[in-house]
Amino acid sequence: PRPAPGPQPPPGPPVPGGHPHAAGPYTGRWGPGRVLPPPPAPASRLRRIAGPAGVMAAVVGAFAFVGSVDPNEPGHYPVCPLLRFTGIYCPGCGGLRSAHAVAHGDIAAAFGSNALAVIGYGIFAVLWVRWTVRAAAGKPARVTLKPLHWWGIGAVLLIFTIVRNLPFGSALAP
Template identity: 70%
Template sequence: MDASASPAAAAPDPASTPGPGPVPPPAPVSRLRRLAVPVGAMAAAVAAFGYVAAVDPNEPGHYPVCPMLRFTGLLCPGCGGLRSAHAFAHGDLATALGSNALAVVGYVVLAVVWLLWTVRASRGRPLRIGVAPVYWWGIGAVLLVFSVVRNLPFGSALAP
């Protein structure tokens, strides 16, 4: 049996096979393109706040009633959020906190995350926020406690 008939000799050598060659690295992305998504997200948030600032949620008939409040009479963690956003957009922080303090905290947290996202995008690095399950459970616990306390007589200060 000669060497050319063996299975090892029949298989072509991948290094000697002609092909397209090494894959070139991707072209660098411009800073404007990297910032397009964070800027678009901010534009959407500004448009939403602008709409809520223009259409007063304190006047009945502009927005639907919270289903939980309507059917159970209980305030959910989001009740008062539109009134809070309206007051926040008009610069009335005291009224915003009185309508839904948790929503105001959420506005600040989202603004900080957006700022971090924008800075990292401008530097060409992705935003990776790894939140451990224990933190998600903690956020859920805070929302539950907030909901329960604002529906009790001693927590009426948290009610809108």
């Protein structure tokens, strides 16, 4: 058996900007009759696109660096540990050379270095544009990946790695 509730405080003034169909004061988690804090002021468009702009600035900076420091010349970047110790190309092998080729506008050479990376650059570009457009409009840009999607991404990476290390897939090797 539940004890009877004690005396209730008198209802306070209705919540400003409350739900138009609400009958009486707000009695939710803030307690009966309490006034909620005002909602935050909407962010300006410039502030809303600051996130996408910052990410793009970082990506442009990274591509500018890789474009100016040639990964085809030895000694500029560390060697892939998997390639060094096993002789197996990982899914990222050739990614820097691919980024260098993209920075110089040579898409064919970029595909020759790492086709999966070039596809990844394209996916990033599409998601970034979507994020920027939605942020400018004041809408959230959520991309929700379910476990099945993650397993699919892992399968693509595994298949790409296996094929690029087999004789018939040598065209995918950097």
